[in-house]
Amino acid sequence: MSRSFPQPEQLTAPVPGGDLAVLRWPATAPGAHAVVAVHGITANGLAWFEVARRLAGRATLLAPDLRGRGASRTVGGPYGLARHADDMAALITALDLGPTPVVGHSMGAWITALTAVRHPELVSRVVLVDGAVSFPLPEGVREEEALAAVLGPALARLSMTFPDRAAYRAFWQQHPAFNADWSEEIDAYTQRDLIGTEPELRSACVLEAVQTDGAQVLLDQDAAAAVHRLPCPGELLWAERGLLDEPQGLYDDKRIAMAGLDKARVVASSLVPDTNHYSILWGRAGSEAVVQSLLGTGPAAG
Template identity: 80%
Template sequence: MSQSSLKPEELTVPVPGGDLAVLRWPADRPEAPTVVAVHGITANGLAWYEVARRLAGRVTLLAPDLRGRSASRSVAGPYGLTRHADDVAALIAALGLGPTAVVGHSMGAWVTALTAVRHPELVRRVLLVDGGVSFPLPEGVREEDALAAVLGPALARLSMTFSDRDAYREFWRRHPAFGDDWSEGIDAYTQRDLVGTEPELRSSCVLEAVQTDGAQVLLDEEAMGAVHRLPCPAELLWAERGLLDEPQGLYDQQRIGLSGLDRQRVPASPVPDSNHYSILWGEAGADRIVRSLLADAPVAG
């Protein structure tokens, strides 16, 4: 893929409540397969920049901005994971893609699983990246406390304003999960999130969307059960470290066991030396995702 082709095309797809913005990195060959990539709770379609770069035109990659985020922030509610899943299905149907592969990161993994369950005729296989699998809350942990732990950092950022684009850039460069992985792609991804005018720039994410979606990740039974009812081949890749690069990530072998995941139907593999973000941006994570997307069948862990 040439340097010029790293900048994706932009298109829109009509969905209830407005037009969903979609980024498209085209394949080099018309017969190449298509993959739809679904981002996390406060992210946007450019989260998949590094994966697109490493795919190098071997597939067409489509990455929507989910409703309530970035260029889709004006798409009206209601929000929620099933609404996002139906939006992904609308994208696949509107572009006439037929059964296609769908990959989702973080919250996008739950959306991906729901898309396959609700629209099995449109999804050929799924790849879940550090998300999509729920497990019981530890004994003594209240639901509201778990929600605060998950949403707290994101909600804090949504309430902030930034004097200029450099200030937002520096905010993200200090994030412990990015470390040495800062790149042109990460910069473009974080800058895509900004709306407003200086000196009061802010995140594009709609607060109601983030609150609704975050609660459903932890508490919605349909979303929690989707991974156990997948009608197609699937794979889970999980990061060894967490959202702030802490040693404990969202998953480990014990937590996956507690989830009741059928490892024969959904092989699950750790990605060494990765955290919740670098699994998309770092060399080890992005290469592992690309290998899975290019494979004819999921790779067992």
């Protein structure tokens, strides 16, 4: 790790079926509030390393590994976005955080919106990063095809084994959305996902969890409706490029306009230039935009 990287503490929060592992980067500023950060479908809490760095102690960042992922892989089903949302509520309650900002990336954005809708007393505002806005599947496209197309190599790796950690590192370094930004911190994030013993290392992600959650991101009506029913201010940030660094990202101005977001709820919606679906979290522009909103200096602070 680089010396400037803030090392998180690890704690646990009780949820039905076990304890979630939670990474905690503590605040150093007097009276600083806490924020909860929700990762994507095959990620883990260490995905928020650059947001933690840029917060620089101005808020406590709490980033759980969702059930079925990372150090929470032994917390079993049932899975699903509503279950994750209730887990986030249990975390906020267990740590006595009170109404708190919640930020979510990718699938975590749908979970974040659902957490606010299902537990409005616990969430003060939300930041939705390249997710939470749903569109119907194109005619003739099956759920399995859409899930494979969206997740790509991230889904394929769940059935793979790796002879050693170097091989897993090489797998990720070939990913088109990762290779240009590779760093010690990204390496640590990807290595956190690895379990087992050589020569049969594998991803910690539970396949059933990923399949269940992914299907709901695509098709669940409550998840799709959550961004339109927010009980608190929200901000949507989206990446210019896609999951494989392709020129077209998940969203653009036209698609956002088609979504018909209520401007009284999603009070700001903006493109973060020169980012892809992943680098919007660890690149300078994206992480800084997230931090500004979490600190109450962005438009969603309202």
